[in-house]
């Protein structure tokens with residue numbers, strides 16, 4: 001089966017500036033795909049082009065076999081989009097917002113009620129349908145946006161930073177809905193996020209930097225390729241420990257009172273230290289994280305606050 005999203009040699013220029021430079025990637029149907037990148041990397045440009053909002057400069061972008069440039073309305077009926085900034089009408093109720101969207105998508109009147117029930121059930125908001133959007137919490141509003149994005153039964157749901165600005169508990173809830181959509185409805189989810197722990201639970205992650213995809217794989221494969229477990233050792237006999245590590249070709253960095261060894265052969269390191277226990281007051285092994293993957297590939301932290 002062909003991938004549901006196929007991007008080949010996509011380039012987008014703003015005047016002379018190349019915002020996205022010849023990128024290619026596929027997304028499998030029914031998967032959760034994360035687009036990760038620092039500010040200005042080209043994420044919004046790519047998402048907006050896939051959603052038929054921006055025009056490409058060159059390349060080919062297909063969703064469910066339909067061309068985002070030549071078959072805009074077919075693509076629009078295949079996708080749902082949830083933007084970072086709310087586009088709900090705060091003066092209307094949840095139900096009214098959803099009804100308006102049904103009109104927008106030409107959904108037959110006889111189907112409207114069934115669809116509203118269906119999407120509200122998906123995001124646990126059936127009891128709240130008569131509430132004004134203005135009276136809802138940030139997390140509830142995001143759930144309404146997701147419900148609205150699903151009302152025309154799209155095959156692909158685009159979510160731009162779906163959990164940004166939400167507290168950790170609400171973020172976890174939103175993720176429950178995202179995973180439910182993927183598992184129970186086989187909806188393909190394409191999202192951008194700057195939370196590493198979120199990228200880590202996706203099926204595939206593409207890391208984009210400076211308009212170029214610099215890595216694209218499963219989170220497991222990326223971690224395996226780009227991170228190493230590290231050992232943090234503290235000692236009362238610095239000279240002896242340094243001599244020991246040097247003798248065994250174990251590169252170390254001395255920092256804040258401990259020695260950090262990036263142990264490619266962790267077993268070997270532990271073996272050496274087990275013979276020389278007297279040099280070690282404490283040893284801690286830390287597994288590589290997705291933050292390390294990002295730092296290793298792009299040379300930068302994703303956001304200053306992370």
Ligand SMILES: Nc1ncnc2c1ncn2[C@@H]1O[C@H](COP(=O)(O)OP(=O)(O)OP(=O)(O)O)[C@@H](O)[C@H]1O
Nearest residue numbers: 014017018019037038039040041042043044045046
């Ligand atoms: N309309 C425009 N005109 C000129 N340059 C633009 C325009 N829109 C975006 N850019 C530039 O293109 C590059 C990619 O921008 P884009 O918004 O796609 O990045 P992003 O990865 O989504 O970043 P963020 O996380 O900040 O939203 C940036 O350098 C940006 O300044």
